[in-house]
Amino acid sequence: MYKKIVxxxxxxxxxxxxxxxxxxVSPNSMWILYEPDVPKSxxx
Amino acid sequence: MIRxxxxxxAEKLGKQLRCDQERVEVFAYGLQIILGTxxxxxxxxxxxxxxxxxxxxxxxxxxxxxxxxFGGGVHLSTYSKCLVTGLAVFTVLGKLAAHDIETGTxxxxxxxxxxxxxxxxxxxxxxxxxxxxxxxxxxxxxxxLKTGWVLMFWALDCMVLIRYRFIYHAFASQLGSLAALLLxxxxxxxxANALDNKLxxxxxxxxxxxxxx
Numbered sequence: 001m002y003k004k005i006v007x008x009x010x011x012x013x014x015x016x017x018x019x020x021x022x023x024x025v026s027p028n029s030m031w032i033l034y035e036p037d038v039p040k041s042x043x044x
Numbered sequence: 045m046i047r048x049x050x051x052x053x054a055e056k057l058g059k060q061l062r063c064d065q066e067r068v069e070v071f072a073y074g075l076q077i078i079l080g081t082x083x084x085x086x087x088x089x090x091x092x093x094x095x096x097x098x099x100x101x102x103x104x105x106x107x108x109x110x111x112x113x114f115g116g117g118v119h120l121s122t123y124s125k126c127l128v129t130g131l132a133v134f135t136v137l138g139k140l141a142a143h144d145i146e147t148g149t150x151x152x153x154x155x156x157x158x159x160x161x162x163x164x165x166x167x168x169x170x171x172x173x174x175x176x177x178x179x180x181x182x183x184x185x186x187x188x189l190k191t192g193w194v195l196m197f198w199a200l201d202c203m204v205l206i207r208y209r210f211i212y213h214a215f216a217s218q219l220g221s222l223a224a225l226l227l228x229x230x231x232x233x234x235x236a237n238a239l240d241n242k243l244x245x246x247x248x249x250x251x252x253x254x255x256x257x
Contacts, residue, residue: 005114009061010057010060010061011061012247013057014057014061014063016074017054017057017070017071017074017075017078018070018071018074019073019074020075020077020078021070021073024073024074032208036047036073036076036077036080036123036159037073038073038176039066039069039070039072039073040066040069041066041067041070041186042070042073043196
């Protein structure tokens with residue numbers, strides 16, 4: 001049960017990170033002064 | 045530091061979820077955005093709270109982000125440089141906005157800033173960097189239009205603030221807008237590059253030399 005909940009939370013966190021990363025590569029610049037290197041897989 | 049922490053966390057997450065390397069890189073990128081922005085905002089607002097300029101700094105920051113999000117502009121090369129510069133700029137702007145200024149002067153500043161923004165939208169928006177450039181003509185037009193909408197809402201908002209004599213708030217909003225405008229122009233790029241080099245030199249022993257003297 002515990003493992004299942006942890007797995008669900010981790011999957012949720014992973015989805016959130018993918019979502020944030022996809023916003024980060026959009027033409028809008030959400031960074032105040034610095035922007036990190038965009039990973040190659042997101043440049044495709 | 046943020047990059048290393050994000051990388052480590054992403055690798056652990058990838059291991060747990062049995063993801064490939066490409067996916068781990070995406071996680072790390074997402075984490076860099078969340079941690080980097082979060083830390084910066086918390087520090088900025090904390091300093092503003094200590095200096096009793098919370099409202100003006102927050103308004104300044106919101107206006108800056110609204111314009112910057114669609115208009116783009118120059119970026120510094122590392123996160124630490126960005127953090128230091130961002131904290132310094134918004135602390136000064138928040139403090140500056142807490143000064144009394146006449147409504148006539150504010151109205152004039154609003155007109156001048158709006159006109160400068162119209163010129164900047166036509167000429168430079170979306171202002172790109174080495175890492176991210178918008179070259180597609182259609183997307184550029186879209187970004188120009190979106191920045192135009194931001195400008196319109198911002199100008200209306202400022203007019204209401206001036207009309208009801210929320211002087212500090214109106215001034216803070218105008219300072220935020222001017223900061224975003226500067227970083228879109230070629231002069232902003234030059235200032236940021238010079239600052240980048242200066243901070244690089246400081247990192248290479250410039251500070252130690254100063255202390256020795």
